Amino acid sequence: MLIYYQNPENLKGVSQMSDARLGRTFFRNAIHGSRLYLLLAVLVTSLVATGYVWAQKTVTITVDDAVYNIKTTKSYVRDCLKQAGIELGPQDAVNLALDEKLTKGAKIEVYRGxxxxxxxxxxxxxxxxxxxxxxxxxxxxxxxxxxxxxxxxxxxxxxxxxxxxxxxRVTEKIEYRESPIAYPVEKRADDTLEKGLTHVVQAGHNGMKREKVRVRYEDGQPINTVVEEEQTISPPQPEILVVGADDMVHTSRGTVRFSRVMEMEATAYLPTDG
Structure with missing residues (x-):
């Protein structure tokens, strides 16, 4: 059996090398741990920010003739109104239930009672x-x-x-009415008749028409009438009037042209008239 003995000086060198390696390993582990903590911190911050953005909603509130667009993370209508500083009176009403969950783009309308x-x-x-x-x-x-x-x-x-x-209250009724058609007057010049004189050759007669009308009533009173159809029952007969066109007067002193005819009455008084 062989037994080897190490030189104490050699063992001291080995010990110093081991301490150096341990130091470097610890330093590397510390750096790695710091990076890991930093990465975790960034990840957590990112998740929190993402969750905040995801939870944030834009809501439109109409109240007191004004419109407000607000961003909120609130979940319910009641909390959103409270965040906006809008107080509800006992007679006021809201188009959405106060305990209704908010959705993106929700429109809240407050009605003052x-x-x-x-x-x-x-x-x-x-x-x-x-x-x-x-x-x-x-x-x-x-x-x-x-x-x-x-x-x-x-x-x-x-x-x-x-x-x-x-x-x-508004109502409309269809009514049928008969009404006269006024006769026209036709004038014809006659050179054989003195100017200013007229003569009726044919008497005029009114015609008759039937109308379909739409009458609009408001609270029982007629306010407007529109003729929708019109039918002639009998046409009117025109009046034919002969008008004198002769502007010459023949006298013992000759022929005189005149422009108009006037009817006049002459009177005379004597000195003996009382």
């Missing part, structure tokens, strides 16, 4: 409500609007507390 007076069918109704338009307010009061009915203000006008709304 209050008293409103509606006049319809001879009655006056006073109610408290919150609606989007005049039409919504009228329907909310239990009043049915026909297709032709109109309101003042117009149906599409935005609702405001304290406003007065009038409902006008």
């Amino acid at each position: 209050g008293p409103v007076t509606i006049k319809a069918d001879g009655k006056t109704i006073a109610v408290v409500m919150a609606k989007a338009t005049v039409e919504d307010a009228v329907k909310g009061a239990g009043i049915v609007l026909g297709d032709l009915d109109r309101t003042v203000p117009d149906r599409a006008t935005g609702f405001k507390p304290g406003m007065e709304i009038r409902v006008i």
